[in-house]
Amino acid sequence: DGGITQSPKYLFRKEGQNVTLSCEQNLNHDAMYWYRQDPGQGLRLIYYSQIVNDFQKGDIAEGYSVSREKKESFPLTVTSAQKNPTAFYLCASSGGRLLSGNTIYFGEGSWLTVV
Amino acid sequence: SQQGEEDPQALSIQEGENATMNCSYKTSINNLQWYRQNSGRGLVHLILIRSNEREKHSGRLRVTLDTSKKSSSLLITASRAADTASYFCATDAKETSGSRLTFGEGTQLTVNP
Numbered sequence: 001d002g003g004i005t006q007s008p009k010y011l012f013r014k015e016g017q018n019v020t021l022s023c024e025q026n027l028n029h030d031a032m033y034w035y036r037q038d039p040g041q042g043l044r045l046i047y048y049s050q051i052v053n054d055f056q057k058g059d060i061a062e063g064y065s066v067s068r069e070k071k072e073s074f075p076l077t078v079t080s081a082q083k084n085p086t087a088f089y090l091c092a093s094s095g096g097r098l099l100s101g102n103t104i105y106f107g108e109g110s111w112l113t114v115v
Numbered sequence: 116s117q118q119g120e121e122d123p124q125a126l127s128i129q130e131g132e133n134a135t136m137n138c139s140y141k142t143s144i145n146n147l148q149w150y151r152q153n154s155g156r157g158l159v160h161l162i163l164i165r166s167n168e169r170e171k172h173s174g175r176l177r178v179t180l181d182t183s184k185k186s187s188s189l190l191i192t193a194s195r196a197a198d199t200a201s202y203f204c205a206t207d208a209k210e211t212s213g214s215r216l217t218f219g220e221g222t223q224l225t226v227n228p
Binding site: 004031033035040041042043044045048050056058088090092097098100101103104105106107108109111 | 145146148150155156157158159160163165203205207213214215216217218219220221223
C-alpha cells in the first residue's frame with residue numbers, strides 16, 4: 001500500500017542523547033516535511049525539503065537536523081541541543097507545488113519522550 | 116509564525132447537529148485547506164479551497180472563504196459520533212511561494228451520541 005511510514009511510534013530519549021526519527025514514503029513525492037505537535041496545540045514546521053539533496057529550515061529548526069539523500073527518505077535527528085524535545089512528531093509529503101492545489105499526506109506520527 | 120487561528124478551541128455538540136469551525140489568517144494565500152486529526156494519529160486532508168473560490172462542498176462538509184476578511188469556516192452537517200476529532204486549517208501563503216503549509220491551533224470537536 002502507498003503511504004508514509006514513520007518509526008518508531010514511541011521513543012524515549014535520555015538527557016544529552018541524539019535520536020533519529022525515520023520517515024519513508026513510497027508515494028514518489030518530491031516534497032517532504034517534518035512538523036512538531038505539542039499536546040493540544042497545532043503543528044509547527046521544523047524542516048522541509050522540496051527535492052533530493054536540498055532542504056530548508058522551518059519555524060523551529062533549532063536543535064534539529066535532517067538529510068535528504070534519497071527521494072523516499074527524510075530522517076529527522078533530535079539533537080541534545082533541543083532542550084524540550086518531548087512532543088509528537090509528524091512527517092508528511094506532497095506530490096507537487098502546494099500553490100497548484102496539491103495536498104499534504106501525513107504519517108501516523110512518532111511520540112518522543114525525554115526521560 | 117502562526118498563520119491560522121481557529122475558533123472555537125473546543126466544541127461539543129449532539130449527534131445530528133451541525134458543527135461550525137472558523138479560521139482566521141494573516142497574509143495573502145494561494146489556497147486554504149482543512150485537515151482532520153483523530154487523537155494520537157496523523158492528519159487527513161478534508162477539503163481545499165482556492166483563493167478565487169468562495170464556497171466549496173464535499174459530502175457533509177461545506178467550506179467558505181472570505182479573502183477580504185482573511186477568514187474561512189468549515190461546516191459539518193448532521194454530525195456523527197465518528198466526526199469527533201481535531202480540525203485544523205492550513206494556509207499556503209503567497210509569500211512562501213507554495214512551498215509549505217502553516218497550520219492553526221485547531222478546534223477539538225466532540226460529538227455526543
